[in-house]
Amino acid sequence: MPCYIDPEGFYAFAVANNGPTVKTQSTSITQEVTSTYPAQEYPMPHIDVFAIANSSAVYTAPCSTPKPASTNALLPKTWFAGESYNITITGTGFTTPANATAACPVTPVVAKTSTGSVGLSGVTVVSPTQITATVMPDASDPTELAEITVGNSSNGGAFSVRTQILGNQIQCGPSLNCTPTVISTTDGSTPPAQTAVVGQQIVLNTTTPVTTAYDGPTLTPTWTVGGTNIGGWTPSNTSGPPPNPTTLNNTPNLTTYWIYPGNAIPVTYQYCVNIQGANPVLQCSLPANAAFNVTGPSVSSMSTPTGYVGIFAGPLLGYGPTGIQFNPTLSNTTGDSGQFDWVQLITNDTLTLTSTTGTIQTCINVTVPPTSSGTGLDTLYPYATGTSTHDNPSGQLNSTTYTREARSFSAQMYLLWDPLLPSSIPVPLGSVTWGWSGTAAYSSGSWSLISSSTTTPSWGTSSSYPTWSDLMPYSGQVLCQ
Amino acid sequence: MIKIAMLGLLFTSCAGAVVKGDLSLKLTVFDPTVKTGSKIGIRVTTTNESDHPITYHNTNLCNYSFKVFTSAGSPAPETELQKSLNCDFRGPMTGITGRNILVTLKPGESSSEDFRLLEFFDMSEPGEYSVQVDRTFPNIGRVSSNIVTITVTP
Numbered sequence: 001m002p003c004y005i006d007p008e009g010f011y012a013f014a015v016a017n018n019g020p021t022v023k024t025q026s027t028s029i030t031q032e033v034t035s036t037y038p039a040q041e042y043p044m045p046h047i048d049v050f051a052i053a054n055s056s057a058v059y060t061a062p063c064s065t066p067k068p069a070s071t072n073a074l075l076p077k078t079w080f081a082g083e084s085y086n087i088t089i090t091g092t093g094f095t096t097p098a099n100a101t102a103a104c105p106v107t108p109v110v111a112k113t114s115t116g117s118v119g120l121s122g123v124t125v126v127s128p129t130q131i132t133a134t135v136m137p138d139a140s141d142p143t144e145l146a147e148i149t150v151g152n153s154s155n156g157g158a159f160s161v162r163t164q165i166l167g168n169q170i171q172c173g174p175s176l177n178c179t180p181t182v183i184s185t186t187d188g189s190t191p192p193a194q195t196a197v198v199g200q201q202i203v204l205n206t207t208t209p210v211t212t213a214y215d216g217p218t219l220t221p222t223w224t225v226g227g228t229n230i231g232g233w234t235p236s237n238t239s240g241p242p243p244n245p246t247t248l249n250n251t252p253n254l255t256t257y258w259i260y261p262g263n264a265i266p267v268t269y270q271y272c273v274n275i276q277g278a279n280p281v282l283q284c285s286l287p288a289n290a291a292f293n294v295t296g297p298s299v300s301s302m303s304t305p306t307g308y309v310g311i312f313a314g315p316l317l318g319y320g321p322t323g324i325q326f327n328p329t330l331s332n333t334t335g336d337s338g339q340f341d342w343v344q345l346i347t348n349d350t351l352t353l354t355s356t357t358g359t360i361q362t363c364i365n366v367t368v369p370p371t372s373s374g375t376g377l378d379t380l381y382p383y384a385t386g387t388s389t390h391d392n393p394s395g396q397l398n399s400t401t402y403t404r405e406a407r408s409f410s411a412q413m414y415l416l417w418d419p420l421l422p423s424s425i426p427v428p429l430g431s432v433t434w435g436w437s438g439t440a441a442y443s444s445g446s447w448s449l450i451s452s453s454t455t456t457p458s459w460g461t462s463s464s465y466p467t468w469s470d471l472m473p474y475s476g477q478v479l480c481q
Numbered sequence: 482m483i484k485i486a487m488l489g490l491l492f493t494s495c496a497g498a499v500v501k502g503d504l505s506l507k508l509t510v511f512d513p514t515v516k517t518g519s520k521i522g523i524r525v526t527t528t529n530e531s532d533h534p535i536t537y538h539n540t541n542l543c544n545y546s547f548k549v550f551t552s553a554g555s556p557a558p559e560t561e562l563q564k565s566l567n568c569d570f571r572g573p574m575t576g577i578t579g580r581n582i583l584v585t586l587k588p589g590e591s592s593s594e595d596f597r598l599l600e601f602f603d604m605s606e607p608g609e610y611s612v613q614v615d616r617t618f619p620n621i622g623r624v625s626s627n628i629v630t631i632t633v634t635p
Contacts, residue, residue: 237542237600238562314576322583345578365577368565379541379580386594389582396576411579473566474541476575 062158075277114140173203318394376470
């Protein structure tokens with residue numbers, strides 16, 4: 001059985017448990033021992049090795065072999081990029097400065113990553129069983145596995161412990177066509193501003209793993225999005241719900257839409273992990289910062305020339321002959337791209353009908369779904385497209401049934417712009433409130449206007465979306481009481 | 482089907498005699514192949530094929546009559562919205578308008594309107610659908626569009 005004596009400069013001999021045949025050799029550390037002791041005195045064969053200082057004896061012995069502890073050989077094992085951690089390596093066979101020699105130096109420690117880098121400082125071999133150090137993965141490191149190597153494989157041996165670096169990067173979704181894909185910084189420097197337009201679907205991804213390699217799930221992923229933004233808007237003819245808010249919490253990916261232009265609009269992302277051995281246990285990533293320059297059209301003014309309330313050929317009671325026109329003066333348009341959408345909400349449309357028998361009824365137009373509101377989306381979504389539109393609501397006068405017909409009408413016309421990009425949505429630019437009323441009376445075989453009024457059109461710039469829950473199809477059906 | 486409830490006698494001023502063939506309807510589909518449940522957008526473009534201006538009014542959803550058939554030739558089921566439009570209704574207030582857009586097309590000019598078919602027809606069953614639209618214009622008559630095919634995939 002060979003035995004090894006370390007360090008050199010010692011005189012060595014060995015005693016076997018069954019009666020030694022001691023051989024000594026000053027130039028070799030290998031001794032052969034023949035067992036002659038009765039087995040019953042030493043049930044387990046063993047060899048006692050003694051070393052006695054002897055200035056004339058020189059042995060070259062291997063360094064001690066570092067070995068990791070069976071559990072928690074490295075704590076913490078999860079590191080956020082850009083953060084520093086005091087780590088502790090636990091095991092056996094570490095060579096301390098006090099025990100180090102020229103041949104067996106202090107146990108070295110090396111940190112390696114596959115793509116990023118890790119700063120390693122303050123390595124201290126506290127004892128043969130403990131090493132401490134400070135690590136700091138580079139702020140730009142992606143999420144990847146890293147490795148701590150303890151010892152020297154060519155001198156005493158080494159072992160490696162795996163660790164995970166958690167990067168924090170915001171990446172563009174495919175529709176944004178960013179180059180490079182990573183658009184964020186975490187070191188406090190100004191991120192490069194990306195370009196976008198209002199209404200464009202902004203999809204941002206991160207490299208956040210659902211679960212870390214060693215410390216359980218990632219927690220509380222949180223986005224902070226500057227500017228006025230929403231999570232989407234899904235109108236139909238019968239429903240114009242309020243826009244969805246952007247989902248900012250508990251999602252590693254972001255889908256949002258900006259509805260106002262702006263420069264250097266900030267987007268920030270951060271997430272956390274409970275890391276064993278860290279202090280405090282709950283550790284969070286550095287914020288990843290991105291920025292967007294968002295462009296889009298705006299309306300500097302709105303011209304709304306109007307006609308008049310009267311009796312027109314048909315005969316019709318209406319706001320004619322061309323009603324009201326909506327002619328915006330646009331600025332910051334994006335060339336020929338995109339589309340302007342008009343959406344009109346009827347806020348009041350009441351008919352007061354006096355029958356030939358003298359009965360007076362108040363009527364509203366039937367809605368879909370049927371409600372008693374008498375308000376809702378005017379006819380269809382969108383009302384019209386293009387850079388201008390108009391309206392001249394009217395109604396057929398029916399002298400067979402009625403001797404007097406009055407109508408009170410008010411509406412709000414919204415102007416929106418849709419960039420017409422994949423999954424884009426229209427964004428509101430503002431709206432015009434307007435209205436009219438008129439009363440027609442039938443006498444001596446003809447209709448005449450006996451009273452009328454108009455509401456001066458009023459334009460307001462606004463990022464408010466039109467909302468409705470009923471469609472007014474104007475199919476001629478009315479609900480009277 | 483969406484049908485005409487009222488058409489443009491409203492403030493209509495037509496220059497010159499209009500005859501059938503003066504206007505044409507072209508139907509285009511934004512995406513001829515869509516996954517079931519996805520939006521199906523179509524555009525109806527009206528073009529003045531005559532040598533004189535033509536005026537008409539865009540009012541309600543009954544302006545157009547869409548025909549949607551499955552590959553087996555069956556009409557696609559109508560949605561509740563389509564059924565509730567009740568375009569055949571006639572009453573004393575028939576002809577009342579909210580939206581009333583006067584459209585004047587010079588010779589060769591076009592005007593278009595976009596619709597989302599799924600709001601009017603159930604096209605959730607995968608397969609091929611053929612779509613055509615008709616519209617009756619005052620003093621011109623009924624004009625039919627081309628037929629487009631839309632493939633709905635699972």
